[in-house]
Amino acid sequence: xxAESAIKMKGTHLQRVAALKETRPYSPCxxxxxxxxxxxxxxxxxxxxxxxEAFEVIRSVNPVASVCSLICHHPCERACRxxxxxxxxxxxxxxxxxxxxxxxxxxxxxxxxxxxxxxxIGIIGSGPAGLTAANDLADLGYKVTVYDRHPALGGMLVSAxxxxxxxxxxxxxxxDDVIAKGVEVxxxxxxxxxxxxxxxxxxxxxxxxAVGLSLSRSLNIxxxxxxxxxxxxxxxxxVAFDRKPxxxxxxxxxxxxxxxxxxxxSARRLxxxxxxxxxxxxxxxxxxxKWEVEEATEEDIKIHHRWGPKSVVREGAKVKGLEVVKVLxxxxxxxxxxxxxxxxxxxxxxADTIIITIGQMANVSFLKDTQVRIDDRGRVVWDPKTQMTxxxxxxxxxxxxxxxxxxxxxxxxxxxxxxxIHLYLQGESIEGKLPTYEKEKISDMPADVAxxxxxxxxxxxxxxxxxxxxxxxxxFESGYDEKTALTEAGRCRGCGGGAVVDAKKCMACLTCQxxxxxxxxxxxxxxxxxxxxxxxxxxxxPECPGQAISMVSYDVREIxxxxxxxxxAVEPKRPDPVIVAFxxxxxxxxxxxxxxxxxxxxxxxxxxxxxIIDILKAFECGADGxxxxxxxxxxxxxxxxxxxxxxxxxxxxxxxGMLGMEAGRLEIMNSDSGAENPYSGVCAGFSGKxxxxxxxxxx
Amino acid sequence: xxxGSQKSIDEIWDMIKGFKKVLVFGCNTCVAICHAGGEKxxxxxxxxxxxxxxxxxxxxxxxxxxxxxxxxxxYFEPVMEDLKKYxxxxxxxxxxGVNFLSDRTGTIPVxxxxxxxxxxxxxxxxxxxxxxxxxxxxILHLTGGICPIARCSKTLMNGPCGGTNKGKCEISKxxxxxxxxxxxxxxxxxxxxxxxxxxxARNWSTSRDGGPRRVSLEHIRAxxxxxxxNTDSAGGKK
Numbered sequence: 001x002x003a004e005s006a007i008k009m010k011g012t013h014l015q016r017v018a019a020l021k022e023t024r025p026y027s028p029c030x031x032x033x034x035x036x037x038x039x040x041x042x043x044x045x046x047x048x049x050x051x052x053e054a055f056e057v058i059r060s061v062n063p064v065a066s067v068c069s070l071i072c073h074h075p076c077e078r079a080c081r082x083x084x085x086x087x088x089x090x091x092x093x094x095x096x097x098x099x100x101x102x103x104x105x106x107x108x109x110x111x112x113x114x115x116x117x118x119x120x121i122g123i124i125g126s127g128p129a130g131l132t133a134a135n136d137l138a139d140l141g142y143k144v145t146v147y148d149r150h151p152a153l154g155g156m157l158v159s160a161x162x163x164x165x166x167x168x169x170x171x172x173x174x175x176d177d178v179i180a181k182g183v184e185v186x187x188x189x190x191x192x193x194x195x196x197x198x199x200x201x202x203x204x205x206x207x208x209x210a211v212g213l214s215l216s217r218s219l220n221i222x223x224x225x226x227x228x229x230x231x232x233x234x235x236x237x238x239v240a241f242d243r244k245p246x247x248x249x250x251x252x253x254x255x256x257x258x259x260x261x262x263x264x265x266s267a268r269r270l271x272x273x274x275x276x277x278x279x280x281x282x283x284x285x286x287x288x289x290k291w292e293v294e295e296a297t298e299e300d301i302k303i304h305h306r307w308g309p310k311s312v313v314r315e316g317a318k319v320k321g322l323e324v325v326k327v328l329x330x331x332x333x334x335x336x337x338x339x340x341x342x343x344x345x346x347x348x349x350x351a352d353t354i355i356i357t358i359g360q361m362a363n364v365s366f367l368k369d370t371q372v373r374i375d376d377r378g379r380v381v382w383d384p385k386t387q388m389t390x391x392x393x394x395x396x397x398x399x400x401x402x403x404x405x406x407x408x409x410x411x412x413x414x415x416x417x418x419x420x421i422h423l424y425l426q427g428e429s430i431e432g433k434l435p436t437y438e439k440e441k442i443s444d445m446p447a448d449v450a451x452x453x454x455x456x457x458x459x460x461x462x463x464x465x466x467x468x469x470x471x472x473x474x475x476f477e478s479g480y481d482e483k484t485a486l487t488e489a490g491r492c493r494g495c496g497g498g499a500v501v502d503a504k505k506c507m508a509c510l511t512c513q514x515x516x517x518x519x520x521x522x523x524x525x526x527x528x529x530x531x532x533x534x535x536x537x538x539x540x541x542p543e544c545p546g547q548a549i550s551m552v553s554y555d556v557r558e559i560x561x562x563x564x565x566x567x568x569a570v571e572p573k574r575p576d577p578v579i580v581a582f583x584x585x586x587x588x589x590x591x592x593x594x595x596x597x598x599x600x601x602x603x604x605x606x607x608x609x610x611x612i613i614d615i616l617k618a619f620e621c622g623a624d625g626x627x628x629x630x631x632x633x634x635x636x637x638x639x640x641x642x643x644x645x646x647x648x649x650x651x652x653x654x655x656x657g658m659l660g661m662e663a664g665r666l667e668i669m670n671s672d673s674g675a676e677n678p679y680s681g682v683c684a685g686f687s688g689k690x691x692x693x694x695x696x697x698x699x
Numbered sequence: 700x701x702x703g704s705q706k707s708i709d710e711i712w713d714m715i716k717g718f719k720k721v722l723v724f725g726c727n728t729c730v731a732i733c734h735a736g737g738e739k740x741x742x743x744x745x746x747x748x749x750x751x752x753x754x755x756x757x758x759x760x761x762x763x764x765x766x767x768x769x770x771x772x773x774y775f776e777p778v779m780e781d782l783k784k785y786x787x788x789x790x791x792x793x794x795x796g797v798n799f800l801s802d803r804t805g806t807i808p809v810x811x812x813x814x815x816x817x818x819x820x821x822x823x824x825x826x827x828x829x830x831x832x833x834x835x836x837x838i839l840h841l842t843g844g845i846c847p848i849a850r851c852s853k854t855l856m857n858g859p860c861g862g863t864n865k866g867k868c869e870i871s872k873x874x875x876x877x878x879x880x881x882x883x884x885x886x887x888x889x890x891x892x893x894x895x896x897x898x899x900a901r902n903w904s905t906s907r908d909g910g911p912r913r914v915s916l917e918h919i920r921a922x923x924x925x926x927x928x929n930t931d932s933a934g935g936k937k
Contacts, residue, residue: 507767509732514824545737546727546765613739616746620753655743658708659750699756 013555014053017041020500020552025531027496029091031441032079034412035061039076039091040497044553046098047489047585047605055102058095063135063178064128064411066170067157069096070477073289073406081445081495087458090480090488097485099173106173110180116141119425122204123147124191127155128407129398130210131178132414133421138181140422145204146183149190151241153179156212157407160236160259162266163473192366201393206421209372209380209389210397210414213360213404219254223312224356228319232263232357239266239473248352250274252322254309255357256286261293263357264301268470278304278349280327280339295476298466304349306330308341313348321350362400370394386430387413387420395421412437442495443532449518452639453535459488490586490637494536497553499529505548512540512549517640537638538609542648554609559602560617566600570622572697574598577624577690581683582610584671586631599683606630607668608641615652615666625690628668629682635673662693700820701729701793702827703736703813708747711789714810715748716757718787723748723812724800725765726792733827736791736813738765744791744812769796775803783807817849835905835912841893843884850877856901858894 021038025031029039038057045054058065072092080088099106120143123130130146131153137144152158153175157166179185189195200207216231218224230245232255238245251267253260256279267275277296279286282305286293293303307324314320326345332338364374371391373381382389382396389396397417398410416434423430462478463469469476480488499512499520506526513521520533521540529540529549541549541556550556559566563580570578576598585603595601600623604610607630618626628649633642646668653663667686671678715721723745731737745763752759764781766774769792775782782788782804790797791812801809817829832849839846848854852870859878862869866879885891903909 504767505727505738505765507728507731507737510821511824545731545734545739547738547742548727613742613746616743616750620746620750655708655747659747659754698753 013558014041014056016555017552021496024496024500024552025440025442028079028081028441029076029089030496031439032075034075034406034409034437035415036437036439037061037076039089040492040495040553042098043089043091043094043489043492044494044497044605046094047486047492048603049486049585051098051101052105054098055106058098059106059177061415062408062411063132063414064157064174064407065095066099066173067128067166068092068408068411069099070166070170070475071161072408079441081442082491082493084445084447084450085453085493086455089492090458090461093459093461093480094485094489097480097482100479101482103173106177110177113138113181114141115143115182117143117425119143119205120145120203121206121208121421122200123208123210124200125155125210125212125398125400126153126175126185127157127210127212127398128410129212129414129417130155130208131175132411133208133210133397133418134183135178135181136415136418137421138178138183140418142422142425144183145186147186147189147191147195147200149188149193150237151188153185153187155210156214159214159240160233160262162236162239162262162269164265164269164469164476165262167475190366192368197366197370197372205425206393206395208395208397208417208421209364209367209400210410210417211362211364212399212410213362215361215363216356217359217361218356219309219358221309221311223314223319226312226314226317226319228314228317228353229312230353230355232259232355233360235263235355236266239270244270246353247272250276250351251353251355252349252351253277253355253357254322255279255359256281256288256303257357257359258288258292259360260357261288261296263355265296265299266473267353267355268299268301269473273300275300276302276304276349276351278307278309278322278324280306280308280330282306282330285330295463299470300466307347307349308339310346312354319352319354321348322354323348360399360404364400385432385434387417387434388424388430393424395424445493446533449533449535452518453493454637454639456491458491459484486585494534494553496531497551498531498534498536499538499540499549499551501527501529502548502550505546506544507546507548509545511543511545515540515543515644517638535638537606537641539638539641539644542609542611542614543644551609554605556609556611559604559614560611563602563614563617563621566602567618567621567623568600574695577687577695578622579625579627579683579687579690580618580621580623581627581629581679581686582607582614583679584630586635586637586671594677595680595683596687598687606636606638606641607645608638610645610648612648612652612655615649616655619656619661619665619696622696624696625665625667625686625693627683627686628666629671629679630668631673631678632670661696664693665690665696700732700818701795701815702733702817702819702829703730703793703815704733705735705740705744705791705813706811708744708751711744711812712748712751715759715761715787715789716752716755719759720785721745721748721759721761721787721789722782722785723761723763723789723791724769724782724809725763726767726769726790726796727765728768730791730793730796730813732821733819734825736793738763741765741791741812744789769793770799772799772803775800779803833906834903835909836902838898841896841898842881843888843890845877845881845884847877847881850875850880852877856898 027040030036042054042057074092076091077088082088121137123134123146126146126148134144134146150159154171216233251272253264264275264277306327308327310323310325326342328340328342330339373390382401387395395417397413420430464476503526508523508526510523512527513523518533518535521527521529538551579599581599582602584607649668653666669682672681723741725738725741727737741763745761748761768774788809789812790809794815797811818831819827819829822828834848852868863876868874868876
């Protein structure tokens, strides 16, 4: 699908858009993303079938894109302005779709980055923070070596995230992108055991500590020592590296967070039928994501709410269960974690194995006897403004200093550290130069705008049935197929991708204010189009008499500038007329592009963006007929555009009439949304009419 | 604003067909607002002319561009060199712009792409009406804000003629009788008795009858001329 020509634009249009967007408030989805991924841009590209470009947009800021496409907690979705209409856009599944579609392109584009700088950096840890920093520093031309104690790269992503959520092949795609740049890898290499910090600092000009939180916290309760009680991370590592732990018939997981969910659901997949969880919190207080709880419940995992662990009950050495005490409250009046218990109310939950999942901490024992300072609570002392520790040239990144968070938050921290290291090695100051990822964003959807937008249900993801998915660690979520993905991408309202006025060309004529269905433009000395109102339909740009309006999300001149190549050579003795068909992509799905060769397709996100000049240009380039095929009023993503577009077509008919051309060579028609291919019938009918009318000839 | 309307493609074609390299040059103020000659229309005309050239088998290159206004020299300065690449400029500005530009393009002719119509207002989108004739001696305070010079078909100064018919002008049922409007408005304003006052005979020399007109603001001119006198030919201060 036009991918090749689209990629060629990378250096022009996509970059121009990116630069323009920096000058404007971000869409809320983008502002919510810890690395400010331009969601609107890549969703828009998906909607146009431009998957490789969508990948480029995603990958440009996120080196752990595949990981995020599967396990991200997607703050973008919570921020989505569609929430005030119906449901948020399914951003994460769309990201997954784009990455799957672009997988071949992605592999082909991997290339060694020339090492243009004679400095070397050692990165300890290959989780999202370490990988991101390695990626950025390799891009800058540094020699980068990544050290990891595990046999495989990925840090917690490989050792603690179960494969049913994050298949290793997906993680490998992210890792391979980074390795391909020429990053050296030392696995099975633990700092302090296989190589000392001292040796590392002699070998490298800078060091990044990105070791994450690899130690599980335990409980100080009677009976906790001994067989049958496990900690979360060692358990998940056993699972990850196929060292099957013996769990007995019943597993009890202590904790109510996301790691507890991973532990419990992994235990189910190891063949334990009876897995229960116990946590301090009530159902609405649990720190685990709601969907994780729902999915665990589907998998017959029972959760005991509002019980606190008191002692491990043993019969001899063997664990029999956990004595728990009733929780009265979890938080104090200021929402601080401060549980209170009713010591008179206790019970015992039976179990063969107890897995403690109550939090993690960093293993920084390898920093003992180095200049990196550790505080009395075992945390690395660092300066968040420079990402540097107390030791010169030793930087830090990710959960080891930020505390538990999501992969994409660690990646953001990795970006900051990479830049900090670069500045440090350049001898420049660091403070104030690191990205904060905090940007002004477009405000909420005004109620009168929301009321003009039709409801469209969010496309559901398919999951394997609970019984089937508990039998193995096979990924349980199926991605979107193309049709579903394109439908879902079409739900995006294009926040931040809308109209922008060039004040130097605007004569404040009020045209945009008059045509906008959403009341976005306000005209005073010149027109300002308010981004919180603009729906990026593109209706205004072709109406502007000064051609002062451009659209952030697409190039308003793209169609006319590329029309000659779209139409191609027009043979004098052609058997069929050359038809240029402007196609609303609303129902295009995957079949819309399958039209006869004589129909040259110009897909548009809405016919509202078609300019009279685009139509004339098609005729200028030799079209015998031009069809504008739109979806119906009922299905149109925008409101109140139909008559304007019809009026434009009528004007274009007048204009071609001035050149003696038949008005019938131009027609506006509705797509047949009921048909499998909504365009083939209408295009064939129109093509037949033009054939009867005859081919155009010039002297 | 100045209202104009586009010339037909046939008429423009006849003007340009003998040239090889033509620029359709838009003006992005008045004529853009009335959708006659802004950049959008300039590009539309350029496209139609190229199509026409192809139909006729003529080898004519037609480009387009625009500036904000054709009636002030500063707006041309950045594009003057570009304009010299063409052997004809088809200006879609009003007649003012065509005149003003052609004074500055030396041997390159500037032809009009727009018929300049009148001074008017945008009554509603796409509807432009003539409301002033630029006579140079405004009497709107005497006529309830309705100009008999621009809006009476005969430019009568002393009331309606015999052709007034239920508020309409005899030339067309779609044209209001300006004097009917004046009387009705002045009734509403409570100033009808003003019409009974005797006015001196009108001096038409401020209008077209006095020959080409110029407005010269002494306070600005005095400064500009002094500056010019103090500046040498290379632009430096003397």
